Amino acid sequence: MTFDLPYGFNFLHLNELTLLIPLAFLVFLGLWRKINRRHLFVHSLVIFLLILALAAPYSVEISSPETSQSRITIISDESVSMDLLEKGVSGELADDLNTRVPVMVTTISGIHTSLGDAIVQQASPDNYVLVVSDGQSNSGMPVEEALSYCYKNNFPVSALIPKTVKEDLSVEIEGENEAVIDNKAFFKVNIRKSVEDKMSYRVRVTVDHQKVMEREITQTERIESMEFNHTFETLGPHTVKATLHPASISVKNLDYFENNNQYMKSIYVTPKPEVLLVTDEPDSPLAGMMKEIYDVRVSGSFGSLNRTDAVIIDNQAASTISDVETRTLRDYIINGGGMVVVGGSSSFDLPADDTYQGTRFEELLPVSSEPSSWRGGRNVVLMLDVSPSTLQSNGAGRKILDDILSNAIVLLESDLLKDARVDVITFGSTGQDITDGFIDMSKESNKLWLDAEIRKITPSTGDSTSLERGLMTARTLLNGQNKSTEAEIIIVSDGGIGNRAERDLRFERAIQCAENLHEGSGINIHFVHIHTPSVDDLKVTPKGQYYAELFMNKIGLSENYNRIEPGERIKVSFSEDPEESENREDEYSSGSIVVYDPKHFITRNISDVQHDILGYNEVTPRPEANRLVITRLGKPIITVWRLGLGRVAAITTDNGKGHGVPWAASMYSGNDSLIITRTLNWAVADIEMSEGVQLDVPDLKMGQPGRILITTGKKGTPELYFDKKPMEITSIGNNMYESYVTADTFGLHKISETPVEVNLTEELMSENTGVKNVSWRPAAVNCPDEYMYTGENVLFRTAILENGGKVYTKGDVNSKIIEDALTSTKKKILTRVFYTKYFLVLAFLIYLFYTLHHTYNTRMK
Incomplete structure (x- = not known):
């Protein structure tokens, strides 16, 4: 058992220290009996030192022993x-x-x-x-x-x-591999350069061997992008191809690789999905948008769902949806159907006497019809100090690192962050992201995973604490997020952030970095300083001020500095001053909305929503739902989840028409309408190759395995072929499978339910288009990534x-x-340095000199 004292001084044996109690009793007894005080003091001091020696005093040192050249x-x-x-x-x-x-x-x-x-x-x-x-x-x-x-x-x-030293160009096409007939499909062409020198070239884009775009480009930056759209008018397989011209020229001194100057994307065009729109307003902007995209059947009530790819329920009161219809919807969704529920004055939490709350229908939704109690939309970076100094004692029988990690866990479990997106990084001599991006803390599964990851954290073995490196990592993480979302950085540290030497400026650089984050980017910073009994020149300035407190004073956030004692728990508040709170309430009432999760299919590459909405329904996302679009204060606008094989989305604003003043007219026109369109497309069930089989086919690369996702409504493993060869298919879930395929030649390849001829040329594609329910899917194979990113x-x-x-x-x-x-290769090792012999020697010398002194004074004189 160990016993910890200040300044890194420890005892290996605690029980021996209990002998100090009778020693103290004997000292008080001697004073009471008026024994010679000098005699009493010396003998008590000797016994005290002997007891300390019995307790095995030691300290822990980090050393780098000399080694031979590594x-x-x-x-x-x-x-x-x-x-x-x-x-x-x-x-x-x-x-x-x-x-x-x-x-x-x-x-x-x-x-x-x-x-x-x-x-x-x-x-x-x-x-x-x-x-x-x-x-x-x-x-x-x-x-x-x-x-x-x-x-x-x-x-x-x-x-x-x-x-x-050599220039090279490569081209790639981004976009979906499926499109709906007579609807615009959106694509992006990326041209990458190996160096930042000026270069001119021509790029041509063709669809089914017909030119749709050609441009002359002079490029200096490493990457040049251009967007275009195309409307496919026939069903079945199609190709989109981008070529840097001339693609087959001699590449000496101009373009080193030739095989990355063209890129082919296979597109499978499906019929317009058959969608049921349940609405009392068939002339709303929502209905008009849907009629352009889908084969829409408008009804005021539920009918048969046979041959229906999705159901859109627009502003329908709970009383209009019976339990029988709810059971039908549940079976439909679980077996692969899609549903979108749109808000308004008669849905979710409205009207007050007929809400969805507590109904069977609400059980199908990714939200509950009650006001959300959080003001979310906040990205939080939690920075944990794991420098070697955190191995020291906290003075309460544990290590400083234990306090840092336990406080982190308590914070993540608090209501303060229950709806935030959190990224945890550790910093010692560098900053390290342990969560690999932000995770949603509203999901219990994420909390449990992060709790386990934090408990695994071990201290770094560098020689110092570099707060600057941690802040740089936090800046990189937050720069990749939506700039309009509130951002916070919480630093939990023992405060050892000072300079190590006279010319060391890392503390000043950390201040500069923090000022840029706070003043330049509006990021709020908090510092939780775990006070420790061990004080050194990395924690306290020569004037006696804590570096951690000085750091927060310098960046103008002294109110966000919290110093706690070992064993205490974290105290952080994101409260705002009244003026800021009032401004945010004004912003909130105006309906300014932001993208909360930019990685989802619906919100991917959508960085901003330009127009405000004037109203919405009050809902609360369920724990396992995905919150995609919110107001600036975290009120959910678009929330989705998977139910069985199907997909359900809740759009908690109206259809753009509404009763009286519409809430969201701007979201059904212009660029903002893309979010609504993608939500509807996401909910629509995948079009099947034939009865029961659905495929997700990405662009493939030569010589690299490509993952094909397969969903089927039939029992048993499906049988598929890639270029006439049977595919190895593995189950990954309920009616879900995967298969990895590899091709070695550029061009189009086939996935089919029966063996068909391979390597269909682009010129022959037109002969196979326009065929409904084609039983094979195209797979485009391009040059390896080794040539794509140079x-x-x-x-x-x-x-x-x-x-x-x-x-x-x-x-x-x-x-x-x-x-x-x-x-760097010198080994850092922890060693215990025991002081027992020094205490014994000191006790012996004190007793020896006192005995000699006493003998001389009493006998020699």
Whole structure:
């Protein structure tokens, strides 16, 4: 058992310290009996020191013992994409470094780059890994995940990125692989360059071998994008193709690779879905939009749902939906149907005497018809200090890290964050994202997962706390989110954020970074300082002020500084001053709305909703629903979930017409209508190849396995063929399957229920279009990712730096690389230094000198 005292001083045996109680009793007894005070003091001091020696006093030290020179392993990326970069860099490095330290070179080659796998395989505490690469990785473990693993285990990894010396262009088409006949399908063409030099070229886009767009482009930036749309007028398979012209020219000094100058996308055009619209307003903007897209059957009540792909229930009171109809709807949805419920004055929470609340119909919905009690829409980055100082005692029998992690768990379980989107990062010498993006805390499953992940956190083995690195990681995470959403950063730390040396400016840089976040981006910052008995020059300034408190004062957020004692729990509030609160209430009443989840199909690539709404129904999302669009204060507008094989969406504003003043007229016209259109399309059941089978076919890459998702309403594993070869199909859920297919040739391939001829040419596509219920699906195969993403991957530098590594130039060989390698591979070890013998020696000397002094005064004189 251990017993902790201030300043990192500990005792191994607690029971022996109980002997101090009788010692204290004897001292008081001696004072009462008026024994010679000098004699009493000396003997009591000797006994006190002997008791402390019996308790085995010790302290914990972090040391880096001297070791022999460690080796450097150079991971030499010699894959195809590296043809564009300066050659021979790895060999030159090895020759220069070999004279001073052992060097091993391992290579990656071929048309697939598994850079993350190579890093993990070579990383170890004694091995300094130097990656010579463009940072492009397209198979195996993601590079970010590999670097995160190495950082957590103190495996040093750095990089040297050779200069890109050859120009190359690649083209790719983004868009859905399914389209509805006579409806606009939207696509984006991305042209990537390997370097940032000016280059001119021509891009041509064709649909079924017919030109639909051609442009002359002069490009300087690394990526150029252009959007276009096309309306398909015939059913079945089609192709969209983008070509950089001329695609087959001699590429010397102009465009290095030829095979990435064209991209083909296969499109399967389906009939207009048959949709039932249950409404009392058949002339509403919602009804008009639907009639343009679908084969709509308008009714004032529920009829037969046979051959219906989705049901849209527009502003219908609870009293109009019977229990029999609800059971029919449930069976319909569970078996793959779709339903969208649209709000208004007669749905969800209205009218007050006839709401959905507590009805069987409400059980089908992703929301409950009661006011939402949260003011959500908040992104929170929780920064946890895991520097080596958190291993010290908190003075209450535990370590500081225990207080940091337990406070983090308590915070995540509080009502404060129950509806926020949270990302947890740890920071020591670097900042590390442990959640891999923001997660929705309204879902209980996410809470349980994050609780388990936080409990696994271990301290870093770097030499200091770099708050600046953690704030940089938080800034990167928040920059990728909707800018109109409230953002908070909560720092939980022992406060050891000061400078380590006279020329160390990391504290000042942290202040600058925090000021930019708060003043430039409007991000609120909180600091929870866990006060510890151990005080050093990293926690307290020479003037006696806590660095953590000074940090918050400098950025003008002293009110957000909270200092708590070990064992206490976190106290953070997101309260606003009255003026800000009033402004937000005004903004809230105006109906300003934002995209809450930008990764969902419905909201993907939609960064902003331009117009406001004037009203909405009050609802609360269910725990496992996805909240997609909200007001700025978190009121749900579009919420979805899966029910069985089907999909259900709740649009909690009206149909654009309403009674009197419409709530959401702007959302059914212009660019904002895309959200409504996508919601309806998402709910529509997938069109089947033939009875019972539905496919999700992505664009495939040559030599790379592509995942085909299969859903079927029939019992048993479906039988499908890819280019006449039987597909290996695996069950992944109730009536859901997957299969991985690989093709080695560019062009169109086939997935079918019966063996059919392979490699249909683009010229023959027109002969097969316009056929309803075609029993095969096209799959376009393009060049491998190795040719698609060329030149330096700019995110690679960021990943290296954020995970504690460095990025070198060729000139750093002698000046920095060897020095950093030897420093980084020194093992950091924790050792106990015991002081028992010092206490015994001190007690002996005190007793000896006192005895000699007493003998001299009483006998020698």
